Amino acid sequence: MAGVTVAENQNALSGVTSFFDRARAYFADLRAEMRRVTWPAGKQVRATTAVVIVAVFLFAFYFAVVDMLFGKLITQIFQALTRR
Numbered sequence: 859m860a861g862v863t864v865a866e867n868q869n870a871l872s873g874v875t876s877f878f879d880r881a882r883a884y885f886a887d888l889r890a891e892m893r894r895v896t897w898p899a900g901k902q903v904r905a906t907t908a909v910v911i912v913a914v915f916l917f918a919f920y921f922a923v924v925d926m927l928f929g930k931l932i933t934q935i936f937q938a939l940t941r942r
Contacts, residue, residue, distance in 0.1 A: 898906075
């Protein structure tokens with residue numbers, strides 16, 4: 859009969875126990891690390907958010923203009939090559 863030995867059972871339990879021990883240690887370290895974080899003030903968050911939003915719109919405008927110019931250039935090149 860192929861039964862589970864006591865040693866195998868203890869190994870399985872020690873694996874589960876060590877998982878929970880590692881998880882508990884991880885969350886304890888995480889909590890300690892989060893206490894050391896310096897969080898920005900609300901005013902600073904709003905200011906940097908505004909800078910990011912403005913930068914996104916400026917880059918979008920720039921890429922739209924560049925895309926339009928390259929599109930016209932490529933269209934002119936194709937038209938010049940297809941004329942006979």
